[in-house]
Amino acid sequence: MGVVHGQEMVLNIGPQHPATHGVLRLQVKTDGEIISEITPYMGYLHRCFEKHCENVTYEQVIPFTDRCDYLASMTMNFGYVVAMEQLMEIKVNDRVEYIRVIMAELQRIASHLLGIGAFGLDLGAFTPFLHMLRDRERILDIFEMTCGARLLYNYMWVGGLSHDLPTGFVEATLNFLDYFEPKVDEFENLLGHNKIFVERTADIGTMPAEVAISYGVTGPNLRGSGVKWDLRKDDPYSIYDRFDFNVPVGKGMKGTVGDCWDRFYVRIQEIRESVKIVRQAIDQLPKDGDVHQAMPKKIRPPKGSIYRRTESPRGDLGYYIESDGSDTPYRLKMRSPAFTALSVLNEIGAGWLMSDVLGILGSLDIVLGEIDR
Amino acid sequence: MNEDKEKIISEAVEKALQGEMDAINNIEDRVTRSKAKAALVKAKRAKAVNDEDSIKEDDTSESKVEEKINFNQTVCQKISEKFPESIDAEQNDDWIQVKPENWLKIAKWLKSDEKLYFDSLQCNTGIDLGEGVLESRYNLHSMKHLHKVEIRIKISAEKPDIPSVEQVWRVADWFERETYDMFGINFIGHRDLRRILLPDDWEGWPLRKDYEEQETYHGIVVPKVKEGWE
Amino acid sequence: MGLLENKFTDNIIVEKLDKLLSWSRATSPWFFQFGTACCAIEMMAAAASRHDLMRIGIIPRSSPRQADVMIVAGTVTMKMALRVKKLYEQMADPKYVVAMGSCATSGGPYWQHGYHVLKGVDIVIPVDVYVPGCPPRPEALIEGLLKLQEQILEERPLTRKIG
Numbered sequence: 068m069g070v071v072h073g074q075e076m077v078l079n080i081g082p083q084h085p086a087t088h089g090v091l092r093l094q095v096k097t098d099g100e101i102i103s104e105i106t107p108y109m110g111y112l113h114r115c116f117e118k119h120c121e122n123v124t125y126e127q128v129i130p131f132t133d134r135c136d137y138l139a140s141m142t143m144n145f146g147y148v149v150a151m152e153q154l155m156e157i158k159v160n161d162r163v164e165y166i167r168v169i170m171a172e173l174q175r176i177a178s179h180l181l182g183i184g185a186f187g188l189d190l191g192a193f194t195p196f197l198h199m200l201r202d203r204e205r206i207l208d209i210f211e212m213t214c215g216a217r218l219l220y221n222y223m224w225v226g227g228l229s230h231d232l233p234t235g236f237v238e239a240t241l242n243f244l245d246y247f248e249p250k251v252d253e254f255e256n257l258l259g260h261n262k263i264f265v266e267r268t269a270d271i272g273t274m275p276a277e278v279a280i281s282y283g284v285t286g287p288n289l290r291g292s293g294v295k296w297d298l299r300k301d302d303p304y305s306i307y308d309r310f311d312f313n314v315p316v317g318k319g320m321k322g323t324v325g326d327c328w329d330r331f332y333v334r335i336q337e338i339r340e341s342v343k344i345v346r347q348a349i350d351q352l353p354k355d356g357d358v359h360q361a362m363p364k365k366i367r368p369p370k371g372s373i374y375r376r377t378e379s380p381r382g383d384l385g386y387y388i389e390s391d392g393s394d395t396p397y398r399l400k401m402r403s404p405a406f407t408a409l410s411v412l413n414e415i416g417a418g419w420l421m422s423d424v425l426g427i428l429g430s431l432d433i434v435l436g437e438i439d440r
Numbered sequence: 441m442n443e444d445k446e447k448i449i450s451e452a453v454e455k456a457l458q459g460e461m462d463a464i465n466n467i468e469d470r471v472t473r474s475k476a477k478a479a480l481v482k483a484k485r486a487k488a489v490n491d492e493d494s495i496k497e498d499d500t501s502e503s504k505v506e507e508k509i510n511f512n513q514t515v516c517q518k519i520s521e522k523f524p525e526s527i528d529a530e531q532n533d534d535w536i537q538v539k540p541e542n543w544l545k546i547a548k549w550l551k552s553d554e555k556l557y558f559d560s561l562q563c564n565t566g567i568d569l570g571e572g573v574l575e576s577r578y579n580l581h582s583m584k585h586l587h588k589v590e591i592r593i594k595i596s597a598e599k600p601d602i603p604s605v606e607q608v609w610r611v612a613d614w615f616e617r618e619t620y621d622m623f624g625i626n627f628i629g630h631r632d633l634r635r636i637l638l639p640d641d642w643e644g645w646p647l648r649k650d651y652e653e654q655e656t657y658h659g660i661v662v663p664k665v666k667e668g669w670e
Numbered sequence: 671m672g673l674l675e676n677k678f679t680d681n682i683i684v685e686k687l688d689k690l691l692s693w694s695r696a697t698s699p700w701f702f703q704f705g706t707a708c709c710a711i712e713m714m715a716a717a718a719s720r721h722d723l724m725r726i727g728i729i730p731r732s733s734p735r736q737a738d739v740m741i742v743a744g745t746v747t748m749k750m751a752l753r754v755k756k757l758y759e760q761m762a763d764p765k766y767v768v769a770m771g772s773c774a775t776s777g778g779p780y781w782q783h784g785y786h787v788l789k790g791v792d793i794v795i796p797v798d799v800y801v802p803g804c805p806p807r808p809e810a811l812i813e814g815l816l817k818l819q820e821q822i823l824e825e826r827p828l829t830r831k832i833g
Contacts, residue, residue, distance in 0.1 A: 082753060083704060084732070090706050090750060110637040111750045112706055115784045117622070118646060122783050130779065137708035181711075200718040218708060218805055280560055280583060283611030296583065371534075374563060374579050374590070387565045387579070402563040410614045436707055439637055638786065639749045646785060653785045657748050660793060662785060 075103065080424075082111050088185070088428065089435025091409075095424065102424060105416045107409055109439055116440040120399040125151065125225065125366040128399065133219040135401065136437040138181055141174035141210075142379040144223040149304050150375035150386040151225045155368045162356030163227050164306045169240070169348045170210075170222065172341040176247075177206045178380040179334045186331060186429035187258050190267055195258040202250060205243050212236065226362035237349055244342055251342075255335050259328075268331065269322030272415045272427035276325070282414065283407035286382025287337060288431055291317035291330035298378040310347050312340045327430035334432075337380075367394050381405050381432060403437040512536065515556065515589050519546060528594065535577075535590040543593060544603040544629070550580065551608050557582045558589070561605075564615035566623040568648045572597040574623055578605075595625070597648070604630035622647040688826045695738070695764065696822035698727040699815070702737030702761065704754070706744030709771035709805045713743045716808035728815060734760040739818065741811075742797075745773035745780065746788045758795045766822070768814055769797045772804045779804065 081092040090111035096104040116135060120128050132147050133140040145167060152159065184199035207217045214222045214230050222229050258264055274284070276292045289296055297314040299307040315336030317329030372389040382404025389398040408431045416427050516536050520527045523546055528537035538546060550558045558580040565577045574597050581588040593602055604627035606613040616627045617636040624645035627633055634640065643654050653662050705713050717723045717730055731737045734757050746754055758767070769791050772778040777789035791797065798821060801814035 082750065083757060089710070110635075110639070111747060111753075112745065113637040113747055113749070113786050114707075114745055114780050115646070115786050118785070119780065119783050121647075134708055134779070137711060197719050200715065201720065204715070204718075204720045217807065218711060278610075281610045283560065283562075283609070294583075301586070376562070383562070385563050385579075387563055387577070389567060398565070398567045400563070400565045406614065407611055410611065651785075658752060660748060660751060660788065662748070 088433055091435055097421065100420050102417055102419055102421065105413045105424065107412060112435050112439040117399060120396050122395060124394050125396060128396065129224065130221045133221055134436065135440055136379065136434050137218060138434055139174050139178040139380050140219050141170045141222060145171050146377040146379065146384045147386055148223045148225055149377055150373055150388055153375055154371065154373045154388060154390065157226050157361055159226060159361045160356045162353045163358050165348050165352045166228060166232060167223060167305060169345055172344045173206055173209065175341045175380045176338050177203050179338050182432040183331060183334055189425050189429040190264065192258060192264065195254060199254065202247060209239055209243060212239065224362060225366055227360065228358045231358045240349060244346060248342055251335065251338055259332065259335060265321050265328060267426055268327035270326050271419060271423050272327045272430060273323050274325045274411065274415045278414055282411040284411055286404050287333045288330055288382065288408050290315065291333045292325035293317055298376055298383060302376065304377055310344050312344050315340065327426055330430045365394060367392065379404060382408065401440060403440065405433040405437045409433050409438055511587055512589060522549060535592050537592050540593050540595055540602045544605060547605040547608045557584050559583055561609040561611050564612060564619060566619040566625055568623065570649060574600050574625055576602055576619060576625055600625040601628055603628050606630055688828045691827050692823055692825045696819045699739045700729045700731050700737050701739040701741050702734050703730045703732065704740055704742050704757065706746065707773065709743035712805040712808055713741060713770065713811065716811050721808040721812060735762060737761060739766045739768060741768045741770050742774045742791045743770040745778060746791045747786050748788060751788050751794050754791065755794045766798045766818060767795055768799045768801060768818060770801045770811060771806060772802055775800045775802060
């Protein structure tokens with residue numbers, strides 16, 4: 068693109084830019100309009116999560132995990148609770164398991180809606196953002212009916228849940244699903260097959276599969292590159308092996324495999340699969356069972372350590388918990404999926420134009436609270 | 441399922457019932473191997489019913505734990521064959537303790553060896569064990585064979601040097617920067633070791649157990665005391 | 671003159687210039703969206719379709735030079751504190767600050783062991799309205815902004831203060 072090579076220019080994006088992804092600073096070295104190197108600088112939201120976890124009890128860690136990835140707090144709680152129950156060898160009853168799966172999948176739908184909406188907003192599409200937020204509000208209504216909070220729930224506790232389902236929950240959820248299923252097709256048409264969107268995202272920011280695995284990228288970003296890896300199928304936890312759902316993989320429908328459009332499309336397909344799972348879970352939901360039955364009076368795990376991964380909407384969420392027998396953790400580390408997703412930005416972003424970089428960043432769907440912890 | 445596979449499975453299960461788990465672990469094809477493991481579980485259950493032992497329902501988890509223990513020891517043995525004197529004295533069923541000197545070579549071999557093929561580093565944790573001892577723990581996982589292992593490296597807090605493995609797994613680049621930021625562990629050979637989460641002029645290593653917060657940062661008071669609080 | 675004669679009655683209003691100025695400032699405070707963490711999502715939800723902020727006259731702007739109100743939504747860390755001060759100084763007078771959420775008010779849930787968290791944004795910039803909550807509901811943010819409007823309405827920018 069052009070034979071004239073000027074001097075290298077260093078530009079700064081952030082740390083304050085429109086509040087979609089958070090406070091992130093990108094130092095971009097450009098040669099004319101083409102990017103030669105991108106360096107992300109983080110830490111503007113480092114809130115000392117791991118230091119807090121060493122000083123509070125195991126139950127008190129759960130609200131802190133909410134606030135790390137604030138767009139998907141149910142799955143953050145879920146990951147912690149699954150790891151703790153494996154460490155303490157607690158088995159919960161079926162009703163708790165089904166409710167947890169329903170909440171986690173509804174949360175996955177809400178998180179993907181906001182992720183895709185913000186991606187469109189970065190590229191200039193304002194209408195799909197408003198439509199998706201409108202539908203996300205209905206999911207937040209369902210959550211508010213259950214546990215009282217709109218964004219940070221503190222719902223899943225070790226050995227059970229904080230509240231049982233209220234009356235009217237099943238009808239409300241089924242109504243929502245009946246209303247929402249045709250909307251997904253509408254979103255796909257409105258944003259996905261839009262000519263401008265396709266031209267701005269197809270063939271841009273291609274991520275080959277080996278690069279993705281080596282950089283530790285997981286979740287929809289990895290599946291967009293053609294690798295069929297989903298922890299709900301390959302390393303099942305809770306009762307995910309009782310449901311029948313597919314794992315969508317990017318096929319390069321509009322361009323090469325692993326471009327931004329593929330990552331967007333994988334997320335749309337995952338919304339459809341989550342709707343299927345919620346319907347099956349509501350069908351099979353047992354009518355009786357006490358959600359507080361298996362909760363221990365005081366959480367004191369045996370000495371030892373565990374590393375357990377679960378599937379959050381952004382990828383593999385891992386908790387490494389080391390316990391020394393007392394009631395506060397000795398060391399708790401959260402392996403966040405967005406941290407590794409951001410590290411691949413330099414690899415796939417270099418060589419594109421300035422206006423493509425924000426599209427590539429949007430397609431990775433990062434949340435700064437999780438990266439900086 | 442065709443005949444040779446059935447034969448392989450039944451042979452492997454017979455050997456395993458006598459205690460040689462390697463017969464199953466060495467089956468190349470993933471599908472056949474998992475079928476063999478399932479058949480082993482069934483056979484054990486049948487055998488125990490015949491012996492009138494009470495089998496609980498977590499028989500499968502017991503065999504899983506057995507496999508994991510045996511796999512861990514297999515990897516441990518392989519490492520000590522190829523790189524003598526790299527294993528720290530403690531042998532365990534859950535993790536492998538490695539000395540820091542040969543870590544880069546061990547890592548390269550773990551990634552490239554066909555049987556093991558650990559092509560993804562899941563998580564790198566730093567931990568302060570107290571009394572001046574730091575440790576760096578690596579959780580490795582293989583996307584091809586679906587097995588995993590944990591490796592721990594102990595160092596002292598006065599001279600915390602570990603070879604860096606960022607050339608082997610690119611994800612270790614940022615993981616090691618974060619461990620350096622929080623604990624002060626120096627990764628030798630890392631091309632760009634600087635703080636990642638805290639500002640560059642921050643003093644101290646926060647996640648160590650003896651960390652004292654600094655008084656002020658650029659004129660702003662750091663500790664929690666504010667006017668009007670207790 | 672002929673067309674408009676006697677068509678409109680009572681169309682002359684007499685008012686102090688002070689009140690007119692403060693009325694026009696209060697009813698269109700454009701905000702500078704400075705969202706750091708979870709409260710930013712509730713701020714976005716407040717500006718979206720269900721709880722519409724634009725009907726009150728409040729429009730989001732991305733540049734500090736074009737804004738009147740800065741809504742600090744989310745935790746401010748030490749690394750970010752210096753930048754917050756710079757952004758505040760870049761805003762043109764008259765400017766107001768709303769601290770949204772308990773992290774911006776006083777450090778939030780991270781007050782105890784957070785070595786890197788600024789315990790309240792009023793350490794670096796002067797704050798006019800505090801909106802508590804973790805995160806505050808969009809309705810709570812709207813109430814905070816309406817309280818800010820009341821505050822602005824009571825100002826008398828042209829009157830010289832004597833004594």
